[in-house]
Amino acid sequence: MKKSSILSDATLLANSAELLSLIATGAASSRATLLDASGLSRVTVTQRLNALLAAGLVRETERTLPSGGRPTRVLAIGENAGVILVANIGETHIHIAAMDLQPAIVSQLTIEVSSQADPDGTLERIHHAFSDLLSRADVADRLLFAISLSLPTPVDHKRGCVVGPSVLPKWDEFDIRGWLGRHYEAPVFVENDVNLMTICEHRQNFPHVEDMFFIKAGTGIGSGIVTGGKIFRGAQGAAGDIGHIQFTSDDPPLCRCGKLGCVEARAGGWAIARDLTARGFPAENARHVVQFVENNRPEAIMLVRRAGQTIGEVASDVVSILNPSLIVIGGTLAKAGEYLLSGVRELVYQRCLPLAIRELQIVLSDPQRDSALFGAAHLVLDDIFSRGNVDALIERFVKRSETARVV
Known part of the structure; x- marks a missing residue:
């Protein structure tokens, strides 16, 4: 593909951030509702939506909605467009998974851990497990959207660290987000496990x-x-x-x-x-x-x-x-x-x-094997597809796509 064509596609995709956010957040689920919610012209919506569909960020599902004429297909996020790495850190085990954007678990593993272990050593083991999951064929070509960690401790969500005494005594004020940020070019989220279980229960069941x-x-x-x-x-x-x-x-x-x-x-x-x-x-x-x-x-x-x-x-x-x-x-x-x-x-x-x-x-609650993992994924999706952050996501997606084309 010519360089000018690549740049044109990238610009069109970058301008489609608002539509992506509307679809991801459920504010619009069809072409008609995109027109109403965005206030854009039909031609502009069609061009930008086609760019999202071509990139795989959005897909047309089999479900349809009545439209006064021919039924229109429901739009949804393309679950295979990226991957989210999540880890639920417990007192004796860490459940680690690569998840798609549905979210659903694509691949997973569990490692043993001691609550007395230092955060450097524990995060190093999580990093190696993440690398293992990212190397597997089912996610190797996907953009890493974000990393999300669940901890059985009080967490300062804004700073991404454990605060105060907890069952992880060596983690107080440790910069988890900074440690992982040195290894991955993706946003890092850190949250208390009960809040993540709450998010999962709310988003999936109520x-x-x-x-x-x-x-x-x-x-x-x-x-x-x-x-x-x-x-x-x-x-x-x-x-x-x-x-x-x-x-x-x-x-x-x-x-x-x-x-x-x-x-x-x-x-x-x-x-x-x-x-x-x-x-x-x-x-x-x-x-x-x-x-x-x-x-x-x-x-x-x-x-x-x-x-x-x-x-x-x-x-x-x-x-x-x-x-x-x-x-x-x-x-x-x-x-x-x-x-x-x-x-x-x-x-x-x-x-x-x-x-x-x-x-x-x-x-x-409906019993789930690890609702904190799904809550961690929902936390990511709610944040990165929000109006304030979706532009940064599109920018990373375009950059990776251009790099892949050059290679």
Whole structure:
């Protein structure tokens, strides 16, 4: 192709950023709605849309919409136009995946890790795993759109680092974004795992709910808040830390954080495991607790119900303050089903005013193998296709395409 033709295509594609954002965000899903949303002429929309289609950034799906005449095909992002690298860092394992733009997992792997490991060594292992995934044939020719990390810690999302004491003691204030930025020419996102689980639950199962409260009941207890359809992080990213709200009592249990009487020390998976072990049923974590419940051990069932009541007590305060229309309970303990859910519902309905609970739904999350991974991908997609950032994405896409043509 002639150089002038390449430059012409690049200019047309660069001018198509607004249309790409409209399609990616769901603001427009057909040629007709693109015309209305963009305010551009039919000829201009056709030219720019054709450029996006030719580049593979947009595709026409098999679904159709009525248009008053011949049905028009629904437009969507071309899921194979790029790849997102995601990693969910846990206390003992890291789940790593290359994902398309749907998002769906293209390839994945899991590596063992210690929560006591230093961030340099852990990120080096993640970097090698990312390189492995990028070298595989199914993603080798795609543009790396972004990298997104999930951590089981408080995170300053704006700065891309862990803040304060956490289960990853050596990570406080470490520049994760800067470390990865030295190895990849792509945006890097860092977020708390519960917020990412919340984003996943909201985007995939309840996209039309404006105000939602997600509770992760696992080894620890945490929550995520959606208000006005967007995740709410608070001033320092610490919003939703219900696990360390303290209840006073005559004999408050000691929490992992060093305080007495925290919700987590009463209702977290590790706390229930502690109480089961004291009753003669050895357990170490939330998975063991669920196994005892599934085997119909009355001691485990009783403790899970009690944990549900504790979670319900703190959830009732949240309902009184935020007035969500939906509470979703996920995490490992959610696999205990109605034994946990009934305790939560009991306390919320008992303590809250009728107006706050009149239309409130309290449900269990659909179990997913790793919802934090999908939340990490959705976090990327929401950001890079936004009006303020889509131009930078197009610029990177054009640059890579021109380089590939020269080669």
